[in-house]
Amino acid sequence: xxxxxxxxxxxxxxxxxxxxxxxxxxxxxxxxxxxxxxxxxxxxxxxxxxxxxxxxxxxxxxxxxxxxxxxxxxxxxxxxxxxxxxxxxxxxxxxxxxxxxxxxxxxxxxxxxxxxxxxxxxxxxxxxxxxxxxxxxxxxxxxxxxxxxxxxxxxxxxxxxxxxxxxxxxxxxxxxxxxxxxxxxxxxxxxxxxxxxxxxxxxxxxxxxxxxxxxxxxxxxxxxxxxxxxxxxxxxxxxxxxxxx
Amino acid sequence: xxxxxxxxxxxxxxxxxxxxxxxxxxxxxxxxxxxxxxxxxxxxxxxxxxxxxxxxxxxxxxxxxxxxxxxxxxxxxxxxxxxxxxxxxxxxxxxxxxxxxxxxxxxxxxxxxxxxxxxxxxxxxxxxxxxxxxxxxxxxxxxxxxxxxxxxxxxxxxxxxxxxxxxxxxxxxxxxxxxxxxxxxxxxxxxxxxxxxxxxxxxxx
Ligand SMILES: [Fe+2]
Numbered sequence: 366x367x368x369x370x371x372x373x374x375x376x377x378x379x380x381x382x383x384x385x386x387x388x389x390x391x392x393x394x395x396x397x398x399x400x401x402x403x404x405x406x407x408x409x410x411x412x413x414x415x416x417x418x419x420x421x422x423x424x425x426x427x428x429x430x431x432x433x434x435x436x437x438x439x440x441x442x443x444x445x446x447x448x449x450x451x452x453x454x455x456x457x458x459x460x461x462x463x464x465x466x467x468x469x470x471x472x473x474x475x476x477x478x479x480x481x482x483x484x485x486x487x488x489x490x491x492x493x494x495x496x497x498x499x500x501x502x503x504x505x506x507x508x509x510x511x512x513x514x515x516x517x518x519x520x521x522x523x524x525x526x527x528x529x530x531x532x533x534x535x536x537x538x539x540x541x542x543x544x545x546x547x548x549x550x551x552x553x554x555x556x557x558x559x560x561x562x563x564x565x566x567x568x569x570x571x572x573x574x575x576x577x578x579x580x581x582x583x584x585x586x587x588x589x590x591x592x593x594x595x596x597x598x599x600x601x602x603x604x605x606x607x608x609x610x
Numbered sequence: 611x612x613x614x615x616x617x618x619x620x621x622x623x624x625x626x627x628x629x630x631x632x633x634x635x636x637x638x639x640x641x642x643x644x645x646x647x648x649x650x651x652x653x654x655x656x657x658x659x660x661x662x663x664x665x666x667x668x669x670x671x672x673x674x675x676x677x678x679x680x681x682x683x684x685x686x687x688x689x690x691x692x693x694x695x696x697x698x699x700x701x702x703x704x705x706x707x708x709x710x711x712x713x714x715x716x717x718x719x720x721x722x723x724x725x726x727x728x729x730x731x732x733x734x735x736x737x738x739x740x741x742x743x744x745x746x747x748x749x750x751x752x753x754x755x756x757x758x759x760x761x762x763x764x765x766x767x768x769x770x771x772x773x774x775x776x777x778x779x780x781x782x783x784x785x786x787x788x789x790x791x792x793x794x795x796x797x798x799x800x801x802x803x804x805x806x807x808x809x810x811x812x813x814x815x
Contacts, residue, residue, distance in 0.1 A: 374735055378814065383623045384754035391625075393752030396672035397804050401784075403814040406775055409735040411745050412815055414695035415685060416710035424645055433644045455618045466649075468633025476629045477641050479717075480679075492641055494633045530627060532634055536697065538685040539815065541747050543756060545624040559625060562754050568622045594618045 373599040374408035375539040376455060384562035391558045392519050412539040413598075418464040420498050427496050430469075430509035434492030441491035443472025443510030445586040448546070448574065451503040452533065455597030459503025463595070464534040467507065468494040474513030474527075483515045508586060514553055526553035526560065533593060540595040547573045548589065623756065626749035630681050635714045650683065650712025653726050659704045660689020661728040663796045665761065668720045669748060672805030676720025680750035682802075683712045684724055684761070686743075691730025715750075728763070728796075734774045741769035741776065748802060758813045761800050764789050779811070787811050 386398035426433040431441045448467075452460040470476050470493065475485040477493050491510065499505045509529070516524050529546045547554050554560055554573065563569050574591035581587045631639040635648045642648070654662075665684075669677040687693050692703035703709070704727075713722040729742045744761040762770055770776055770789070779785055787810040790798035802810045 379619060380755075380814070382619055386754060388754060391752070391754070394625075394754060395752075396675075397677070397750065397752035398672075398754075399757065399809055399812050400805055401809050401811070403812050404775075404779065405814040406778070407735045408815055409740070410693060410697070410732055411685065411687065411740075411743075414693040414697035416708060417695060418649075427644060434641075453618055455620060457617045466633045468629060476632060478629050478632055478639065480628060492632075492636070492643055494636050494641075495644065496633075530624075530630070530633055532626075532630075538745055538747070541683070541756060542621065542623060543626045543630070543749055544621050545627075559627075562624070563622045565622075568619075571619075571621060572624070594621045596620050597618075 373601060374413055375537060375596045376599055377405070378596060382563075382565055382568045384564075388558075388562040391562055394562070408537075408539050413537050415534060415536055415538040415540070417462065418498055418534065423496065423498055428507035430491065430493065430495045430507065433495055435490035439490045441471070441510050442488050443513075445508065446511050447506055447508050447580075447582065447586045447588045448529065448591055449504070449506035449580070449588060450574075450591040450593065452499050452505065452535070452593050452595060453503055454535070454595050456600070459499070459501075460535045460595055461499055461501045461503055462536070463499040463503065463505075464496065465499070465505055466494070466496045466532040467529050469509065469512040469529045470515055472510045472513050474515030482518060485513070485515070511548070514551075519558055523558055524553055524556075526551045526557050531593065533595060535595040537596075542593075542595060544593070545572060546591050549573050549575045623754060625751060625754050626681065626756075628679050628751040630679075630749060631714050634681055634712065638714050648712070650710055653708050653711045653724065654706060655708065656706035658689070658707045658727050660730070661796060663726060663728050663798060665724045665726065665744075665790060665798045665800055666793075667722055667800040667802060669715060669722070669750070669802045670804065671752075676715070677750050677804075678715055678717050678720045680715040680720070680722070680748060681712065682715070682722045683710070683747045684726070685710050685745045685747075686726065686729040687732050689727050689730050691732045693732075731769060736774070738774045739769075739772070741766050741773035743773075746802075753804075757804075758815055759802065759810055760788055760813065761790050761798075762788050763798065764791050784809075784811050
């Protein structure tokens with residue numbers, strides 16, 4: 366063993382806290398789930414690095430879904446909320462410069478998508494997507510309207526709890542993650558086949574945003590707090606070296 | 611040095627769902643109004659070094675049906691084997707190459723497409739050289755955690771033979787699932803099978 370000049374790799378993903386691939390109550394997973402065991406190996410530079418997104422690429426309304434798709438002077442319909450929090454790594458350090466992309470249904474539970482099958486009305490002033498980059502402490506926020514719950518084709522009466530989809534880029538391709546945020550107190554969380562793909566109740570609760578009225582904007586928007594955690598680096602610089610190198 | 615278990619655990623994954631394109635490729639979905647171009651749509655911002663290649667493929671489910679709602683991302687070194695990333699300490703990567711691409715499957719055919727360069731060789735964690743390859747990440751409705759695989763190349767036989775990941779595979783019969791097939795000049799096909807006969811090798815890395 367010698368000291369490696371390369372930065373340390375990433376800790377192994379704790380697969381027990383993530384959903385399994387095959388989760389039959391979420392029917393689509395049945396034919397889209399690999400059956401063979403994944404092959405594991407340590408991360409190296411191709412997984413330890415990733416694309417960088419600069420603050421300069423973010424437009425002034427990218428993180429304001431209330432107005433970023435609206436006609437001039439108009440606003441999206443629905444109860445306004447601000448979602449704010451931090452992106453952390455598994456050591457609890459803020460991840461600066463992380464790219465967050467988010468998308469959601471409108472206040473009536475309808476997505477702006479060709480293949481949407483729930484015929485709730487579209488909001489002409491709501492596109493349902495945005496993005497932002499975390500500050501030096503890993504902090505982020507965006508303004509939107511609270512999405513509605515919606516029925517979806519799985520069981521005949523399966524409804525998604527209100528949720529916002531999140532896509533995250535940290536500093537490494539090994540950290541790449543897509544997940545969803547739910548709202549504290551929603552009884553539909555505990556009846557959802559997609560939420561139920563996660564076995565651990567504690568892990569599910571980590572995806573539930575909490576209402577923080579102390580931060581609410583008077584006569585404007587309530588605030589939900591939601592922290593996200595990305596994989597962390599190993600904290601040792603020792604690496605096994607191949608014999609003879 | 612801190613020997614305690616991590617204080618925080620990675621947020622659990624949830625499926626990207628059928629509407630991932632709204633958030634990640636809004637212009638592809640026909641609802642672009644907030645920013646001009648989808649992220650990852652162009653991997654080249656000017657003249658690039660090395661061999662320019664295209665990669666096409668289809669993601670198939672366990673019944674052999676193409677996924678028409680998948681999103682595929684790739685991350686790779688430039689032609690010299692350098693990553694355009696602050697974590698790259700070995701030299702400066704090609705300034706006109708982003709290394710990262712994002713493609714939505716075609717909504718009718720299911721085909722995804724990348725216009726990129728043939729990557730150079732990069733070291734494994736232990737210093738051994740890997741064969742030229744591209745890291746791949748696949749999400750879609752019905753995929754609960756993004757799937758990781760790699761694209762290697764069928765015209766790199768010598769490098770493939772000494773690649774530390776490929777040479778460690780126990781079931782060599784599955785190795786061809788990781789090899790893009792040359793389709794003529796600088797064009798490759800890399801299909802991904804999620805399940806069943808010819809299931810692609812996926813990695814936990
Ligand atoms: Fe959704």
